Amino acid sequence: MRRRALLPRLGFWCFTALIVVFALFPFAYAVFSSFLTGAALYDVRDTSMASLSAANYRALFDSGQYFGASILNSLMVASAVVLLSLCMGVTAAYALARIAFRGRGLLLMAILGVSMFPQVAVLAGMYELMHGLGLYNKSLGLVLPYLLFTLPFTVWVLTTFMRDLPRELEEAAVMDGCTPWRILTAVFLPLLWPVLVSVALLAFVAAWNEFLFALTFVNKDTGRTVPVAISLIGGGASSRELPWGKLMAASVLVTVPLVAMVLVFQKKIVSGLTAGAVKG
Numbered sequence: 001m002r003r004r005a006l007l008p009r010l011g012f013w014c015f016t017a018l019i020v021v022f023a024l025f026p027f028a029y030a031v032f033s034s035f036l037t038g039a040a041l042y043d044v045r046d047t048s049m050a051s052l053s054a055a056n057y058r059a060l061f062d063s064g065q066y067f068g069a070s071i072l073n074s075l076m077v078a079s080a081v082v083l084l085s086l087c088m089g090v091t092a093a094y095a096l097a098r099i100a101f102r103g104r105g106l107l108l109m110a111i112l113g114v115s116m117f118p119q120v121a122v123l124a125g126m127y128e129l130m131h132g133l134g135l136y137n138k139s140l141g142l143v144l145p146y147l148l149f150t151l152p153f154t155v156w157v158l159t160t161f162m163r164d165l166p167r168e169l170e171e172a173a174v175m176d177g178c179t180p181w182r183i184l185t186a187v188f189l190p191l192l193w194p195v196l197v198s199v200a201l202l203a204f205v206a207a208w209n210e211f212l213f214a215l216t217f218v219n220k221d222t223g224r225t226v227p228v229a230i231s232l233i234g235g236g237a238s239s240r241e242l243p244w245g246k247l248m249a250a251s252v253l254v255t256v257p258l259v260a261m262v263l264v265f266q267k268k269i270v271s272g273l274t275a276g277a278v279k280g
Contacts, residue, residue: 027252027255030248030251030255031252033245033248034057034245034248034252035052035053035245036052036053037053037245055245056245059243059249060246060250066221067226067229069222069223069224070226070229071253071254073139073223073224074207074225074227076139076140077139077142077146078203078208080140080143081146081147081150081203081204081207082204084147085147085150085154086154086199088151088154088155089151089155089158090158090184090192092155092159093158093161094188096108096155097159097160097162097163098163108155108156111155111156112152114148114152115149117148119212122148123212123213123216126145126213129144130144130145135217137218138218138223139223139224141218142210142217142218146206146210153199153202154203157198157199158192158199162188162192165191169187169188170187173186201261201262208254208258211231214227226250226254229250230254
């Protein structure tokens with residue numbers, strides 16, 4: 001009987017290990033390749049510890065390179081997107097979840113519908129808007145188009161969570177003379193931290209990795225974000241001539257901060273995304 005019970009468990013762990021290896025192998029290969037140079041990139045059989053080098057990482061920040069500036073640009077843009085998404089999302093979610101008004105469901109569906117449009121479909125209109133507002137070729141101007149896909153998600157998640165908060169908390173605050181703003185900031189916000197961390201991290205990742213808008217709306221080397229800077233490494237060289245070691249080093253530098261953030265906030269992320277899924 002024990003052997004029969006052990007076999008399904010062993011199969012489950014083998015299947016899990018296979019998924020983990022399949023998911024982590026590309027990143028592990030990128031990390032390993034980022035320390036190789038020359039012919040070692042194409043033939044790793046004779047690779048030794050002595051052949052590993054940090055030359056690819058140093059080359060990214062050599063004089064004349066703008067990779068460091070692109071990291072700062074992405075950090076500023078993603079941070080601004082997260083801040084605006086949370087500020088507008090929290091207030092909008094409070095109105096949509098706690099205040100009854102005509103057309104509330106239709107408004108929620110409209111917010112969701114905005115996020116369903118592919119980026120290419122709104123690219124021409126957003127290009128004209130960026131020009132009209134004087135935001136074209138400015139890094140922080142990317143915050144506006146990025147809100148198209150971060151704000152709807154933020155509003156929907158926060159609305160779902162806030163709708164499940166006990167009504168008694170709000171009624172007690174009203175009896176104490178609290179205004180709606182006071183209720184939101186002093187009563188609801190402390191309860192929203194898990195979901196706020198979740199949506200903030202997901203919005204940050206979406207803004208950090210965005211490519212099409214960044215490529216279209218910023219043409220200055222000093223103003224580009226990280227995904228565009230990585231795509232331009234090597235220029236128009238053929239696949240054999242591309243500096244793969246340098247590309248791998250850039251990919252690792254961009255990915256490691258996101259992995260670290262997920263590992264640090266993983267408990268908050270899980271509790272935030274599962275909050276409200278089960279009602280007691």
